Amino acid sequence: MRKKEKTDFESVIGVEVHVQLSTKSKLFCSCSTRFGAPPNSQTCPVCLGMPGALPKLNKQAVDYALRLAWAVNGKVHRHSQMARKNYFYPDLPKGYQISQADLPICTEGELEIEVQGKQKKIRIQRIHLEEDAGKSVHNEDYVRDSETLIDLNRCGVPLVEIVTEPDFANGDEVAVFLTAVRQLVRYLQISEAHMEQGSLRCDANISVRLKDDLSLGTRTELKNLNSIRHVGKALNFERERQIQVLNSGGVVFQETRLWDEKNNQTRVMRNKELAHDYRYFPEPDLPPLRVELKHLYEIIHTQPELPRERRKRFIKEYKLEPPMAAQLTESATLANYFESTVQNDANASLSAYWILGELTALMHEQNLSIDEVPVSSKALSELLKLISDEAVSAKGAKTILRHMWDTKHSAAKLLDKLNLRQESDEQEITALTGRILKKYAPQVKAYQEGKVNLLGFFVGQVMQASGGRANPRLVHQIIKQELDHV
Numbered sequence: 001m002r003k004k005e006k007t008d009f010e011s012v013i014g015v016e017v018h019v020q021l022s023t024k025s026k027l028f029c030s031c032s033t034r035f036g037a038p039p040n041s042q043t044c045p046v047c048l049g050m051p052g053a054l055p056k057l058n059k060q061a062v063d064y065a066l067r068l069a070w071a072v073n074g075k076v077h078r079h080s081q082m083a084r085k086n087y088f089y090p091d092l093p094k095g096y097q098i099s100q101a102d103l104p105i106c107t108e109g110e111l112e113i114e115v116q117g118k119q120k121k122i123r124i125q126r127i128h129l130e131e132d133a134g135k136s137v138h139n140e141d142y143v144r145d146s147e148t149l150i151d152l153n154r155c156g157v158p159l160v161e162i163v164t165e166p167d168f169a170n171g172d173e174v175a176v177f178l179t180a181v182r183q184l185v186r187y188l189q190i191s192e193a194h195m196e197q198g199s200l201r202c203d204a205n206i207s208v209r210l211k212d213d214l215s216l217g218t219r220t221e222l223k224n225l226n227s228i229r230h231v232g233k234a235l236n237f238e239r240e241r242q243i244q245v246l247n248s249g250g251v252v253f254q255e256t257r258l259w260d261e262k263n264n265q266t267r268v269m270r271n272k273e274l275a276h277d278y279r280y281f282p283e284p285d286l287p288p289l290r291v292e293l294k295h296l297y298e299i300i301h302t303q304p305e306l307p308r309e310r311r312k313r314f315i316k317e318y319k320l321e322p323p324m325a326a327q328l329t330e331s332a333t334l335a336n337y338f339e340s341t342v343q344n345d346a347n348a349s350l351s352a353y354w355i356l357g358e359l360t361a362l363m364h365e366q367n368l369s370i371d372e373v374p375v376s377s378k379a380l381s382e383l384l385k386l387i388s389d390e391a392v393s394a395k396g397a398k399t400i401l402r403h404m405w406d407t408k409h410s411a412a413k414l415l416d417k418l419n420l421r422q423e424s425d426e427q428e429i430t431a432l433t434g435r436i437l438k439k440y441a442p443q444v445k446a447y448q449e450g451k452v453n454l455l456g457f458f459v460g461q462v463m464q465a466s467g468g469r470a471n472p473r474l475v476h477q478i479i480k481q482e483l484d485h486v
């Protein structure tokens with residue numbers, strides 16, 4: 001076979017995303033799901049798999065799954081079935097995981113992502129409910145080098161698994177998709193979706209093929225991708241590796257590979273297990289899951305506003321530029337902050353400008369998220385009103401915002417305390433202007449003889465004489481008036 005160029009190949013990728021649902025209790029028992037509790041403190045006979053303990057399905061988890069199904073335009077199955085997925089692992093005390101197999105709660109959804117300015121639809125094959133397994137602990141101080149300990153707090157925590165069709169062409173598209181999923185589930189208030197804490201996890205399946213091939217190549221499955229950046233890196237590495245294998249006459253094995261963050265490579269973990277290895281069968285301890293039509297309507301009616309809807313509404317209702325609306329709706333908390341600023345009577349475009357500008361800059365500087373910002377939306381709106389009323393210059397307002405951040409004093413109080421009230425009294429400014437023009441009589445003459453760019457000089461002098469507090473718009477206007485009348 002002729003050696004092919006790298007560009008003769010294309011990669012095909014599909015992902016399985018696990019989203020931890022933020023219910024208070026576990027999927028089949030009333031144990032708490034709180035993150036960070038002492039090991040094995042949140043367990044009971046059900047989630048420990050004691051003989052005779054019976055699971056009971058958490059309704060809230062089902063409702064969350066339905067919310068997601070509806071948001072991705074999926075086909076909601078009002079009749080689904082929990083199933084046992086059998087395998088052995090130390091963090092799985094029952095010896096099986098309760099999941100859904102051939103009757104998942106949702107199939108055929110889609111989620112639109114933006115790739116290089118273009119919209120692309122990613123098809124969602126299925127969404128199903130399942131319980132999480134426990135955790136093997138190696139890296140804590142209380143674990144000796146040769147030991148692995150087991151923490152079963154996570155055992156039985158509810159998850160939804162989102163399985164996409166192989167619709168991605170590269171790791172970057174997957175990264176955009178994961179960002180969109182994270183945004184969506186946070187908007188829907190069904191998950192915290194923190195990749196670092198494991199409440200959003202992604203396994204990626206990738207194969208390569210020659211561009212004119214019709215069938216898919218053999219895929220590998222990548223695990224241990226614990227940040228969105230790693231997902232992109234791991235997929236790009238794996239794509240190159242598979243092309244090299246094929247180009248040197250080898251074959252790609254269907255296997256599960258781990259992303260090795262230290263060495264920037266993927267390595268074999270195990271041969272890929274096939275569905276029949278799990279001996280799926282319907283969970284005999286749970287009845288089929290039925291969703292009443294009436295209940296589904298309730299879910300639909302109480303569905304929170306979706307990111308794309310909110311973005312559109314911001315453009316229409318607040319007359320924002322689309323990129324600004326997109327930035328403001330990146331998270332529901334940021335969007336809420338903006339809307340509550342506007343509801344406190346601040347001008348909408350001024351609010352958008354300040355929140356995305358100065359406020360965001362301060363947040364980055366201090367590494368805070370929007371819900372940690374010490375200036376409330378109400379306090380910010382008061383500052384913005386001072387700007388609209390020309391009581392303070394933009395520069396002065398920036399100084400005030402920094403002080404508000406540190407002292408929590410009101411904008412009005414700081415305006416006086418820092419002596420930043422803008423001079424907007426026309427008589428005062430006219431008097432000041434008169435003095436300056438007198439002082440610079442030769443320049444005034446030059447101006448009138450045609451050196452009109454001296455205007456800036458005069459404005460600067462008046463501003464300086466006012467200690468920077470004169471209203472620049474008025475200064476400009478009054479100087480022009482005076483010069484034309486001298």
Ligand code: ADP
Nearest residue numbers: 012013014015164165166205206207216217219
């Ligand atoms: P499994 O039996 O391992 O669960 P699935 O058919 O459910 O396999 O697919 C799992 C994921 O792998 C899906 O996201 C799917 O899009 C993706 N996938 C399947 N075949 C390929 C392939 N040849 N190349 C890339 N991705 C694939």
Ligand code: ZN
Nearest residue numbers: 029031044047
């Ligand atoms: Zn329990």
Ligand code: MG
Nearest residue numbers: 016161163275
């Ligand atoms: Mg599968």
